[in-house]
Amino acid sequence: MTVADSLIVDIVELRRRTGTRRDVEITLMLDDMAVRDRFVVDGRLDVALTVEAITEGVAAHGVVNCTTRAPCRRCLDEVDGPMRLDFHEIFESEPTDGETWPIKDERIDLTPVIREIALLSLPLAPLCGDDCVGPEPERFPTGVYEEAQPVKDDRWAALEGLSFDE
Numbered sequence: 308m309t310v311a312d313s314l315i316v317d318i319v320e321l322r323r324r325t326g327t328r329r330d331v332e333i334t335l336m337l338d339d340m341a342v343r344d345r346f347v348v349d350g351r352l353d354v355a356l357t358v359e360a361i362t363e364g365v366a367a368h369g370v371v372n373c374t375t376r377a378p379c380r381r382c383l384d385e386v387d388g389p390m391r392l393d394f395h396e397i398f399e400s401e402p403t404d405g406e407t408w409p410i411k412d413e414r415i416d417l418t419p420v421i422r423e424i425a426l427l428s429l430p431l432a433p434l435c436g437d438d439c440v441g442p443e444p445e446r447f448p449t450g451v452y453e454e455a456q457p458v459k460d461d462r463w464a465a466l467e468g469l470s471f472d473e
């Protein structure tokens with residue numbers, strides 16, 4: 308398995324005939340694969356994709372596998388989980404903003420594509436387990452308030468002083 312910090316595919320051969328395909332398998336190690344406290348562990352993304360010459364340019368479709376880490380929404384402990392993403396993108400010489408990606412110098416750069424797909428899919432509010440009860444009592448005491456005495460209402464305190472035996 309190839310390991311790299313970018314995924315750029317030369318498409319000169321590919322574009323000689325529409326319908327030509329090429330499979331690529333690679334492990335990407337990218338920096339800054341994080342959105343605040345949610346991130347891709349080690350910035351590692353295992354990618355398997357097929358690039359294909361189409362009339363408009365080049366189609367790239369495949370799957371990305373990685374491990375994500377984010378704080379549990381109840382206890383804030385870090386939770387690891389597998390993430391699998393399918394993608395299907397089009398590359399064109401004159402790309403449509405927000406819809407297709409550029410072909411530059413007869414090459415396509417899938418690095419920003421995969422980065423964006425993964426960052427947008429990071430789990431928002433994972434749970435460390437269905438039985439998570441929330442914060443650790445020692446670190447974030449929540450029971451204190453339940454044991455507190457009920458607050459006395461001053462209006463009743465005045466009545467307590469009254470005697471009806473006179």
Ligand SMILES: [Zn+2]
Pocket residue numbers: 379380381382383384434435436439440441
């Ligand atoms: Zn938890």
